[in-house]
Amino acid sequence: MGKPLKKRPATWTVTRSGPAIGSYLIDRLEALGVRHVFGIPGDYVLGFYDALEKSRLQIVNTCDEQGAGFAADAYARLRGLGVVCVTYCVGGLKVANATAEAFAEKSPVVVISGAPGMGERQNNPLLHHKVREFDTQKRVFEQLTVASTVLDDPQTALQEIDRVLDAALRHKRPVYIELPRDRLMAPGVPHHTPREFHGASDPVTLREALNEAVAMLNRARRPVILADVEVHRFGLQKELVQLVEKSNIPVAATIMGKSVIGESHPSYLGVYGGAVGREEVRRYIEESDCVLMLGAFMTDINLGIFTARLDPAHSISATTEKLTIRYHNFEGVRFKDFLRGLLKAPLRHRAKLRFPRPEPNAPFRATSKKKITIRRLFQRLNAFLRQNTVVISDVGDALFGAQDLFIHEDTEFLGAAYYASMGFAVPAAIGVQLADAKRRPLVLVGDGAFQMTGMELTTAVRYRLNPIVVVLNNAGYGTERHIQDGPYNDLVPWNYHLLPDVLGAGRGFAVETEEQLDQALLHAEKETENFSLIDVRLDPMDRSPALHRLARNLAKRL
Ligand SMILES: Cc1ncc(C[n+]2csc(CCOP(=O)(O)OP(=O)(O)O)c2C)c(N)n1
Numbered sequence: 001m002g003k004p005l006k007k008r009p010a011t012w013t014v015t016r017s018g019p020a021i022g023s024y025l026i027d028r029l030e031a032l033g034v035r036h037v038f039g040i041p042g043d044y045v046l047g048f049y050d051a052l053e054k055s056r057l058q059i060v061n062t063c064d065e066q067g068a069g070f071a072a073d074a075y076a077r078l079r080g081l082g083v084v085c086v087t088y089c090v091g092g093l094k095v096a097n098a099t100a101e102a103f104a105e106k107s108p109v110v111v112i113s114g115a116p117g118m119g120e121r122q123n124n125p126l127l128h129h130k131v132r133e134f135d136t137q138k139r140v141f142e143q144l145t146v147a148s149t150v151l152d153d154p155q156t157a158l159q160e161i162d163r164v165l166d167a168a169l170r171h172k173r174p175v176y177i178e179l180p181r182d183r184l185m186a187p188g189v190p191h192h193t194p195r196e197f198h199g200a201s202d203p204v205t206l207r208e209a210l211n212e213a214v215a216m217l218n219r220a221r222r223p224v225i226l227a228d229v230e231v232h233r234f235g236l237q238k239e240l241v242q243l244v245e246k247s248n249i250p251v252a253a254t255i256m257g258k259s260v261i262g263e264s265h266p267s268y269l270g271v272y273g274g275a276v277g278r279e280e281v282r283r284y285i286e287e288s289d290c291v292l293m294l295g296a297f298m299t300d301i302n303l304g305i306f307t308a309r310l311d312p313a314h315s316i317s318a319t320t321e322k323l324t325i326r327y328h329n330f331e332g333v334r335f336k337d338f339l340r341g342l343l344k345a346p347l348r349h350r351a352k353l354r355f356p357r358p359e360p361n362a363p364f365r366a367t368s369k370k371k372i373t374i375r376r377l378f379q380r381l382n383a384f385l386r387q388n389t390v391v392i393s394d395v396g397d398a399l400f401g402a403q404d405l406f407i408h409e410d411t412e413f414l415g416a417a418y419y420a421s422m423g424f425a426v427p428a429a430i431g432v433q434l435a436d437a438k439r440r441p442l443v444l445v446g447d448g449a450f451q452m453t454g455m456e457l458t459t460a461v462r463y464r465l466n467p468i469v470v471v472l473n474n475a476g477y478g479t480e481r482h483i484q485d486g487p488y489n490d491l492v493p494w495n496y497h498l499l500p501d502v503l504g505a506g507r508g509f510a511v512e513t514e515e516q517l518d519q520a521l522l523h524a525e526k527e528t529e530n531f532s533l534i535d536v537r538l539d540p541m542d543r544s545p546a547l548h549r550l551a552r553n554l555a556k557r558l
């Protein structure tokens with residue numbers, strides 16, 4: 001599945017000066033845990049591809065750059081850093097959307113783009129792929145990343161690589177590195193040692209913040225924790241569980257944060273999403289006298305299209321960008337330090353509460369000829385989840401219906417619930433499985449989203465990956481039909497289940513009834529060599545309860 005690791009990378013081109021710029025970049029990526037680079041080559045980046053090919057990193061060719069961008073995003077979410085490498089403008093601008101998603105959803109993706117050599121730029125010639133100026137692409141990416149650089153100056157290039165990679169890790173957001181092709185082998189400064197950055201909280205402010213938060217939590221009659229995506233991105237899931245167990249304060253997750261805590265945990269309430277989520281969860285959170293929000297993004301989808309009612313007077317909100325306790329803002333406190341500080345603080349240990357919740361993995365008994373519905377599809381999928389499953393939901397009812405999936409302790413749930421670009425899920429499955437070979441992706445994707453990036457199953461075939469892809473085939477843009485319908489929401493139907501014939505591998509299943517779904521999943525589970533595609537034919541107007549509630553609220557805003 002990956003290139004076997006050679007003993008020592010052959011990439012260091014040591015000269016009398018420092019290492020070659022391209023080699024240094026490859027070495028830093030490797031040192032930071034990267035093993036795969038997603039993308040499509042082009043002449044401006046071919047030299048770097050050659051250097052990658054000779055290194056310990058494995059190039060993963062996708063069908064389209066956007067697919068590479070989504071794959072790198074998912075890879076970054078699981079492994080801590082992902083890389084997409086493309087050619088100038090024609091490739092780079094195609095990853096703009098995926099980079100925007102990584103920015104919005106806090107995923108540390110390094111975008112590396114080849115570019116015309118500095119020597120080729122004199123007299124401003126009309127070189128192929130150039131848009132307006134030589135820096136047009138760089139300027140676009142300045143808007144989409146947290147740091148960007150052009151490695152045009154060998155004197156500063158190594159330092160710039162350090163600065164930009166550090167920004168990706170620190171902010172969990174994408175960065176952009178442009179490599180003019182004649183700088184690839186240019187030696188950087190000699191004796192450069194990678195700079196390690198260590199940000200720390202201001203100790204006095206941290207103490208003040210912790211004192212105020214602990215006093216508020218201890219005073220509260222019914223405190224509750226609302227955990228979100230940053231807990232996941234910063235790898236603080238264990239600390240979250242410790243905090244919950246130390247205090248017995250119950251915990252809910254947002255839609256974006258689903259799976260930050262195993263949903264079978266006795267103190268887990270469920271997903272909170274204002275009027276869009278389950279009513280019992282909403283009531284518990286909104287009636288609480290102290291909501292501790294950890295890494296929470298206050299997006300419209302997370303807040304159920306702003307139907308959530310969270311009173312700042314009863315809230316503590318800690319994120320990597322800001323710490324607010326009631327109406328007080330604290331500067332210079334790191335999210336990690338605050339969470340770890342709470343673990344050591346004298347928090348009141350409360351009596352354990354038990355919450356009713358849907359029975360996980362309730363046995364599913366298929367009724368043989370009964371037409372499959374969304375509700376029954378998710379019930380069946382619930383029983384299908386394993387510890388090593390990563391559920392990846394695309395936009396649409398794949399995401400909303402999945403709110404009712406019961407995610408186990410080690411199961412992961414990935415989606416793009418904030419930026420919500422269709423087409424994330426299939427390429428993300430490639431990134432997930434290469435990031436962690438022990439994982440098996442269960443992709444839930446609408447037919448509309450599948451028509452955008454489903455061809456990345458080719459990449460699964462090429463690298464022998466085995467995702468199980470469930471296409472929620474409702475013959476159109478179902479989510480939009482429930483907001484406002486018209487012929488623009490219809491799709492040309494594909495025979496999705498025949499795709500294995502086209503791709504030369506994989507298994508396809510067409511599912512109309514409950515029994516066929518049952519059988520297809522059983523076969524798919526056993527098909528470990530290749531991908532499986534299950535085309536689930538739904539009524540065009542069928543929808544999950546969450547989509548029903550969401551569409552009603554969205555329609556009001558048109
Ligand atoms: C790239 C992109 N284009 C358009 C949209 C707007 N949009 C949101 S949901 C949706 C329909 C999704 O259709 P499908 O993937 O079939 O899922 P369904 O809603 O039918 O479950 C569209 C077009 C989007 N979110 N992303």
Ligand SMILES: [Mg+2]
Pocket residue numbers: 396446447448472473474475476477478479
């Ligand atoms: Mg659809």
